[in-house]
Amino acid sequence: MSENIRVRFAPSPTGKVHIGNIRAAIYNWLFARHTGGKFLLRVEDTDLERSTPEAIEVLFDCMKWLGLDWDEEVFYQTKNVKRHLEVVDQLLKSGHAYKVERTSRDGKTGVVTMFKMPKEGVIEFDDIVKGHMAKKAEDIQDFAIVRSDGSPIFHIANVVDDIDQRVTHIIRGDDHVENTFKHICIFRALGASVPKYGHLSMIVNQQGKPYSKRDGAAFVGEYREQGYLPEALFNYLLLLGWNPGDDREVLTREEMVKLFELEKVHVTAAMFDPKKLAWMNGEYIKKIPHADFVKELKARAGAVQRDEAWWDYLADQLQPRTKFLNDIPAAVACFVSDDYPFDEKAVDKRLRKPGVKALLKDLVERFSKAPEWNAPALEALVKELSQGNGMGPWVHPIRVAVSGRGEGIGLFEMLQLLGREKTIARLESAAERFAG
RNA sequence: GGCCCCUUCGUCUAUCGGCUAGGACAUCUGGUUCUCAUCCAGGUAAGAGGAGUUCGACUCUCCUAGGGGCUGCCA
Numbered sequence: 038m039s040e041n042i043r044v045r046f047a048p049s050p051t052g053k054v055h056i057g058n059i060r061a062a063i064y065n066w067l068f069a070r071h072t073g074g075k076f077l078l079r080v081e082d083t084d085l086e087r088s089t090p091e092a093i094e095v096l097f098d099c100m101k102w103l104g105l106d107w108d109e110e111v112f113y114q115t116k117n118v119k120r121h122l123e124v125v126d127q128l129l130k131s132g133h134a135y136k137v138e139r140t141s142r143d144g145k146t147g148v149v150t151m152f153k154m155p156k157e158g159v160i161e162f163d164d165i166v167k168g169h170m171a172k173k174a175e176d177i178q179d180f181a182i183v184r185s186d187g188s189p190i191f192h193i194a195n196v197v198d199d200i201d202q203r204v205t206h207i208i209r210g211d212d213h214v215e216n217t218f219k220h221i222c223i224f225r226a227l228g229a230s231v232p233k234y235g236h237l238s239m240i241v242n243q244q245g246k247p248y249s250k251r252d253g254a255a256f257v258g259e260y261r262e263q264g265y266l267p268e269a270l271f272n273y274l275l276l277l278g279w280n281p282g283d284d285r286e287v288l289t290r291e292e293m294v295k296l297f298e299l300e301k302v303h304v305t306a307a308m309f310d311p312k313k314l315a316w317m318n319g320e321y322i323k324k325i326p327h328a329d330f331v332k333e334l335k336a337r338a339g340a341v342q343r344d345e346a347w348w349d350y351l352a353d354q355l356q357p358r359t360k361f362l363n364d365i366p367a368a369v370a371c372f373v374s375d376d377y378p379f380d381e382k383a384v385d386k387r388l389r390k391p392g393v394k395a396l397l398k399d400l401v402e403r404f405s406k407a408p409e410w411n412a413p414a415l416e417a418l419v420k421e422l423s424q425g426n427g428m429g430p431w432v433h434p435i436r437v438a439v440s441g442r443g444e445g446i447g448l449f450e451m452l453q454l455l456g457r458e459k460t461i462a463r464l465e466s467a468a469e470r471f472a473g
Numbered sequence: 474g475g476c477c478c479c480u481u482c483g484u485c486u487a488u489c490g491g492c493u494a495g496g497a498c499a500u501c502u503g504g505u506u507c508u509c510a511u512c513c514a515g516g517u518a519a520g521a522g523g524a525g526u527u528c529g530a531c532u533c534u535c536c537u538a539g540g541g542g543c544u545g546c547c548a
Contacts, residue, residue, distance in 0.1 A: 186546080
């Protein structure tokens with residue numbers, strides 16, 4: 038493979054980065070890193086309304102969050118407008134373009150510059166992912182390249198920028214396939230070499246339609262806010278249309294770079310499955326180094342003063358069962374404050390039952406007298422009470438009383454972390470408040 | 474309507490003429506556990522339909538059906 042390979046990610050900043058779009062970035066990045074080529078970033082900021090500095094910042098943030106580092110300086114399309122128009126002049130002179138008065142859809146009338154399509158012949162190219170593509174020139178109409186206000190249109194800007202950035206491979210969404218036939222004609226009219234193309238299928242929803250904001254989180258920022266790890270999103274998006282050829286699914290970045298091949302990217306549209314992404318996220322959370330997880334935990338738990346051993350222990354209990362970092366606050370609420378919320382359903386099921394009050398009172402007695410306060414000792418204590426018939430009748434009410442929830446880390450580990458004093462106080466309080 | 478593309482379990486996919494069609498997620502069952510969002514074991518579940526080529530087609534060809542994309546002075 039050549040080290041001259043140059044690819045680009047060329048989004049138009051709108052303040053949000055769509056997952057389909059970022060997947061294109063991922064594939065470009067991987068292709069560049071795999072082949073030792075350059076991954077360029079071009080900001081197609083010609084829509085002045087939407088391409089605000091803030092929107093561009095959002096784009097950079099998403100890229101950085103996912104670890105998509107780019108080579109060379111960011112290329113801004115607006116800075117190349119002069120060049121675009123020079124090239125249009127060139128096309129006008131060579132007879133590949135002409136001016137004409139037209140009325141647009143919204144009723145504007147004015148003179149636009151049109152690119153003149155060849156009238157016969159077949160335009161063809163070998164798409165790296167879709168294979169051989171061909172279309173009769175006569176099936177494509179002449180198209181506008183300069184608006185009546187004198188501003189260049191996407192088709193010409195895109196092609197000129199690709200020439201100027203010396204892009205060798207254009208990897209982009211499937212929705213650009215038709216444009217490619219047009220763009221190839223522009224490259225040829227300019228005597229420029231035509232880059233190689235690879236068109237990526239779309240990410241679709243359960244109905245098979247392009248995945249949009251109505252289908253759930255469609256933008257990178259939303260996944261970040263919901264506590265997804267960038268590595269998990271990256272890995273999941275990569276697998277939507279590519280696989281390493283064996284059964285591996287959770288891959289390190291190094292493995293991805295080593296194994297990624299554009300030729301093996303799928304042609305068919307892939308349905309987005311939030312459940313598998315969630316699973317993938319859990320896998321990556323398990324892989325977080327202990328010390329880092331403790332840091333996350335502390336950051337999300339709020340201000341609580343405990344010693345390191347206490348945090349270590351809680352982290353060990355929590356990490357394997359955490360699927361989303363955003364679940365942490367609810368999971369640790371009972372450790373953070375004595376004013377933790379009670380889940381009404383759990384309370385109904387486990388506390389508002391006859392006999393529970395007496396049971397809790399009895400436990401308060403026994404816990405007060407317990408010689409040791411640690412998980413194994415407490416478990417032994419309750420096991421003895423249950424006489425081998427299952428600890429459920431004791432465990433469930435205790436759990437809801439001290440944590441307000443029906444699920445969480447192991448109960449006895451939880452009691453150990455809470456300490457004797459809090460445990461007893463909470464059992465007493467719950468007995469008065471809820472139990473019958 | 475016209476043009477281009479696609480079609481293996483519910484979903485993501487393996488298979489590149491030999492298949493008892495494999496894996497993962499989801500789902501179900503059983504086990505472990507106090508619970509579960511952990512862990513272990515197992516199960517259900519697929520080649521759109523029809524012709525042809527071939528000793529043999531999920532794999533190659535054609536047709537049909539279904540799906541998607543494009544058809545802008547958007548990108």
